Amino acid sequence: MELREKIPNNVNLSEDPKLQRALEKWLPDYQQWWLDMGPEGFQHADVYLRTAISVDAKGWAHFDHVKMPDYRWGIFLSEPEADRRIGFGDFEGKPAWQEVPGEMRGYLRRLIVTQGDTEPASVEQQRLLGQTAPSLYDMRNLFQVNVEEGRHLWAMVYLLHKFFGRDGREEAEALLERRSGDPDKPRILGAFNEPIRDWLSFYMFTMLTDRDGKFQLLALAESGFDPLSRTTRFMLTEEAHHMFVGETGVRRVIQRSVELMKQDPNEDVRAHGGIDLPTIQRYVNLWYSLSADLFGGEISSNAADYFASGLKGRYHEVNQPDHAALDGVYSMRVPQGDTLSETEVPLRNAMNEVLRDAYIEDCQRGVDRWNSVLEKAGVDYRFTLPSRRFHRHVGIYSNASFTPAGEPISAAEFERRRDEWLPSQSDLEYVASLMQPVHERGKIAHWVAPPGKGIHGKPFDFDYVRM
Numbered sequence: 001m002e003l004r005e006k007i008p009n010n011v012n013l014s015e016d017p018k019l020q021r022a023l024e025k026w027l028p029d030y031q032q033w034w035l036d037m038g039p040e041g042f043q044h045a046d047v048y049l050r051t052a053i054s055v056d057a058k059g060w061a062h063f064d065h066v067k068m069p070d071y072r073w074g075i076f077l078s079e080p081e082a083d084r085r086i087g088f089g090d091f092e093g094k095p096a097w098q099e100v101p102g103e104m105r106g107y108l109r110r111l112i113v114t115q116g117d118t119e120p121a122s123v124e125q126q127r128l129l130g131q132t133a134p135s136l137y138d139m140r141n142l143f144q145v146n147v148e149e150g151r152h153l154w155a156m157v158y159l160l161h162k163f164f165g166r167d168g169r170e171e172a173e174a175l176l177e178r179r180s181g182d183p184d185k186p187r188i189l190g191a192f193n194e195p196i197r198d199w200l201s202f203y204m205f206t207m208l209t210d211r212d213g214k215f216q217l218l219a220l221a222e223s224g225f226d227p228l229s230r231t232t233r234f235m236l237t238e239e240a241h242h243m244f245v246g247e248t249g250v251r252r253v254i255q256r257s258v259e260l261m262k263q264d265p266n267e268d269v270r271a272h273g274g275i276d277l278p279t280i281q282r283y284v285n286l287w288y289s290l291s292a293d294l295f296g297g298e299i300s301s302n303a304a305d306y307f308a309s310g311l312k313g314r315y316h317e318v319n320q321p322d323h324a325a326l327d328g329v330y331s332m333r334v335p336q337g338d339t340l341s342e343t344e345v346p347l348r349n350a351m352n353e354v355l356r357d358a359y360i361e362d363c364q365r366g367v368d369r370w371n372s373v374l375e376k377a378g379v380d381y382r383f384t385l386p387s388r389r390f391h392r393h394v395g396i397y398s399n400a401s402f403t404p405a406g407e408p409i410s411a412a413e414f415e416r417r418r419d420e421w422l423p424s425q426s427d428l429e430y431v432a433s434l435m436q437p438v439h440e441r442g443k444i445a446h447w448v449a450p451p452g453k454g455i456h457g458k459p460f461d462f463d464y465v466r467m
């Protein structure tokens, strides 16, 4: 572990002076990007953050108050597995690669750049949220997520610099040049160009979009390219907290809404300054459908090639009965005219859909936990995930329109009913009107319940952020 270096790392960076120099040259550009595009207005605040200081299961997280620009962004790979073998595809059983096989350079670079691009994008999307944080606890969680997404960018930039020479260095620069939502130089994937205007969107994003991250990282953790596998495995340990922030954030909003409903015989939550359940459902519909797009097309020759080459596997590949996946088929409903027809797709071409299935199941478990809040409170309303066909912009469903239940409808019908299903202008304005900052220790905004417990054994009224 090299913790006192300019760039903390467990990859023996000091033994590779050329690589070290290249990364130390990228470092000030990264720092400038963080100052320009990181959390606005809080760069001098002391934030109670956890920092990675080792990669073993017990001791990697160190907690302390730090200013975000002083956070020690480092390069940490999970411990190597002795004699690791490729687990799937055409090279199954061969030793995992420690270098990039020449013929896979293009694919691998594209996967790493796509993954890397999402990390700074999310920081850009969230950069104004500190100003309207509902509590210091929430503000701290936002900043924790932000610095770790910054570290995830480092993880991918390390791979680009170490294994891709000049091309890699150029890609690393470009990762600091694209900007979320900028029409001239947008981020690569759709959801990462969408604005995150309010805290309900932030909770939805960390619940639903960071969860895409979890599954993409799990698929890359299977990779036959060992350095990618090891770096994504360590990223996954950080990712768990991001999804915790999202799932419990939404749950606390629901909790508060239910309390406010009880105060009013008409159950009119907005009259009491809370967020009504149908508005929360519309936010779910939006962020779930945007996140579903991130898995790519249902039928994808790219996905088949990634799998065949051993670069991107399935979720928990060890549990799959057949790692070659050459004979299997995947049955999916493909739009044909005005209807859907059941179609069999060769399994390798359906790998994006296989991963999306695992994601959907995981989302459903979170929604079930939200619904148990309603059930305990004796409220009849239930949240649901919309159909995977609803409001899609990538893949076979993107040229047709569907209801949240997945029934085909005309584009005109969709537009007519849009405000029933997705946040309307007035929903957005209402939620925006609630976003008044509460930056006082131990206090919390009216529209959200406090958390059950604080961070790292600290109470809710701890000074998580010192301005």
Ligand code: BYC
Pocket (backbone or CB within 6 Å): 111, 112, 114, 115, 118, 119, 122, 149, 188, 189, 190, 191, 209, 210, 211, 212, 213, 214, 216, 217, 293, 294, 295, 296, 297, 298, 299, 300, 301, 302, 303, 312, 352, 394
């Ligand atoms: N938006 O075969 P197809 C995270 C393009 S999140 C725009 O369907 P493929 C995080 C695609 O490039 C995890 N374009 O897709 C979360 C292709 O273009 P070309 C991020 C899209 O290649 C929160 C065409 O459509 N990780 O970590 O299988 C906070 C058809 O391609 C989109 C990864 O994404 C889209 N959504 O790509 C912070 C893992 N989807 O070739 C962080 C790495 C597809 O026709 N990436 N296109 O020009 C991959 O594994 C794959 O590239 C994809 C699917 C999953 C994105």
Ligand code: FE
Pocket (backbone or CB within 6 Å): 119, 148, 149, 152, 213
């Ligand atoms: Fe990340």
Ligand code: FE
Pocket (backbone or CB within 6 Å): 149, 210, 213, 239, 242
């Ligand atoms: Fe994340």
